Amino acid sequence: MNALVPLPVVLPILAAGVSLALLHHPRIQRWLSLGVLTAVVVISSALLVQADRHGPQTVWIGAWSETLGIVLVADRLAALMLVVSAVVTLAVLAYSVGQGMTEDEEGAPISIYHPTFLVLVAGVSNAFLAGDLFNLFVSFEMLLFASYVLLTLGGTATRIRAGTIYVLVNLLSSTLFLISIAVTYAATGTLTLAHLAERLAELPDHVSLMIQLLLLTTFAIKAAVFPLSFWLPDSYPTAPAPVTAVFAGLLTKVGVYAILRTQTLLFPDSPLSDLLLWTALLTMLIGILGAVAQSDIKRMLSFTLVSHIGYLILGIALGSRLGTAGTIFYVVHHITIQTALFLVLGLVERRAGSTALMRIGGLARLAPLLAVLFFVPAMNLAGIPPFSGFIGKVGLFQAAQADGGWLPWTVVAGGAVTSLLTLYAVAKTWAVAFWRTPEEAHEALEAISDAADPAPGHGSDDGTHQHRGHVHTSAGTITKNDIEEARRLGNDDLPDRDFHTLIEAGEDNRHSPAGMLVPAAGLVTLSVLLTVVAGPLYGLSERAARDLHQRDTYVSSVLTGEAR
Template sequence: MRALVPLPLVLPLVAAALTLVAHGRLRVQRAISLVALTATTAIAVALLALVERDGPAVVTIGGWARGIGIAYVADLLSALFLTVAMATVLCVLAFAVGQLRAVQESRYFHPLYLVLTAGVAGSFLSGDIFHLFVTFEVMLLASYVLLTQSGDDGQVRPAMTYVVVNLLSSTLFLTAVALLYGATGTLDMAALGDRVADLPPAVREALRLLFFLVFGIKAALFPLFFWLPDSYPTAPTSVTAVFAGLLTKVGVYAILRTQTVVFGVGDGSPDGFILVVAGATMLVGVLGAIAQDDVKRILSFHIVSQVGYMVFGIGLGTRAGLAATILFVVHHIPVKTALFLVGGLVEETTGSGALRRVGGLGRRMPAVAALFAPGALSLAGIPPFSGFFPKLALVQAGLAGGQYAIVAVSIVVSLFTLFSMTKIWAGVFWGDPEEPPPLARAREDGPLRPPRLMTAATVGLVAVTLGIAVSAGPLFDLALRAADPLLQAGAGR
């Protein structure tokens, strides 16, 4: 079991090296990526099962003692996120192979995608805050290149915002890590909790806010989200989908981990500041989404709004609140990615994702409409789809904590979410296009058939979301147990 812990990071890295050596041979690269990510997913599942049975596993790199060496920690929380993330990454890989032109794909797509995966997996497994910085950087560097890969003007300009904002936040991150080390003398997350508790309150609060700011930029919290809806929609769908599903969620994971374990937020009392930020993020994100008229842009704004929900649970600071956040992330990663993949299917088949240019696709692509519906309803929190359960848990936790205002905000935002989903539905699948895009016009009115592999990948991911809906009960129990170590850290003070 110990040997399994670093593998989700090592395996994609080794595979990235192999795909580099195999540069120019697409079939070989595809096979390597597919095998590596399938194996990583299997390992993540095995880790989850083992951790569930035997408790958390800690491995320090190089066999050094904990506190000297860098620790990899697989506990319920990280194993759970890892499993969902790797399953999603695998589905998107299949989609990407189906979507990307050979030229795009051979331009280092496979090595970069694998390095990105390694960064995500490393972030979830890291038990050391500096190592978290490194894995974040691994992930971001790969994302910079994936985002600007095509190199045309429309992509490079918004990507510049993305790169600059993320570089800035990485610099802040490094500064914050240095300050934390200067104040406490350790960067091991388990040890940090106690040391930080002994710091003067002002220093502690300053460090806490600095880390909240850093991860808030990465997670796209209000008011630091502006880079996201601008840059995400410009990349190829497969890239956007994996960014949308994973990158901001790694930021949320980092907030969840550091604010509780290191800074003691999960001590049962609500954190007003985090709650206000959460409310504003939900509201502004959804209002932004309503104002858009392109499928990918609407969905991008929804990422922001949904991140607000996740932070809402953290702000409550109770076991139920944290568990609701964990369940929300678990549901959100596959659902959001699946929605983007459906958007990609529409774009790929019709040549456009603008609402006024497509329309009536419910008749011409009934399968795609059927794939969109569960994701959209899930995002809005309609039972019996997966989004309903974490929202219910959040509302219950909020009511139990007496935070009526934010509960009200979250319910209103749910309504708005439903509204903007019906907007996509009505615009894409019903009615007639005002100015049909080139591809759809060419085939007049017959049924449109999206590429088979892309559809299969989307079906796979939608199946994952339905699976989450079906097993919501046990998953919530698991989330409650995953939240426990976060609370124990906070209960000490």
């Protein structure tokens, strides 16, 4: 069964090369990509079963010595992450095919999307399987190279600008990662995680602490941990919906996975626990406060993505099996929920022509199925019982309670506030974009247009009036922030006249393609099923956490080929 371990990496890489050679055959490209990702789902599932029954599955690549060799390890955690990532990337690819972006996304060459997406999948898989730091670095470079291309797909000015920020930040983190690798190798003579688990303990405390800080900072940038998360809200929302979905669902979780793996395996008795707890608290609160202030759904979800990374860091910071199990469960939940929400948001944007709250409304009447598909994962994200988000947060809070210190309890309080503010943010989005009537949305659009660019002689016969810069309508109050955002967007984006006419007439003239609707609905359904199978999934998470804290299992399987 060890022969299966490299396949989640090898198959997408080979398929990417074949897909690039088939640049004049887009239909074959599509079927090849879908077939390969389906195979990766099956192989990853088999690896998870094997790892759960028989322990970590390892493969050494090449004839290098152990201190220099490349080892791939599929333990319970890595295999679980492989399964989740394979499922969501398959759903995203199917969605993008249904959207038609693989054929022509704003003039992008049709040959680019499939091979680039497959390289991204290979990079993510390799990151989860990597058993040494340098191979982990290569994994990050693979997925980052692919993400640079996907983020700027279409070459619009907005995407290029956002992509530039993304590239610069990740070049900085890659440089820092190389420095970390150099320092680690100079101090220990190896980069293999199993060897490092034994040798780092022999180093002077200040050297070990320096290596830990270097690695933590590197991975914190990639995971968008505060205060190193400034780049994310401006980068992700500009990409096409499928790209944003896979970025939000997966890429930051690869950084979290790297933190979890290195903290438990290399630094089990970390002196930085309190620092991580404060980081978790600030990531939660700053992220969710940013979400509450947004008037665009994409940016709101991007900020909630940052805030919920704080929950994951909480579990890691506690350094206990309970905390690690809670983090593993919450990672699975959050990957699924965030990907599903951004796919549904792509359908919203297609239907309404925008994701700016000031420009849309009445969707519950015009597209009730779309309203349900957004509502369910949004409530799950907020942690409403009995959804998996609630279960994951309870598990993390119980782990903090078991720790007993005042700082973990403070983070729990911050997590509860974050959950309530998440509910407020998604409820506000629902009320404005979905629940208000088309007539109210129409009136609000007109009021914002007039406030942003008032016409001479404009009066109050339409039922609106201003007070201290606010515009009051029968549909509610439009704030100064709404008006300033409207002025910033300019005439081309305010309002969408096609949707304006649509909501005024109360007619549904735009339809969601089945090729987009089915994958999005499938992920939403999967997010609900996480609640149904929460017991077995949490049990698997606890077993994976036990493996992480019993380091001998991982070390012996890598160095001797036998789990103990």
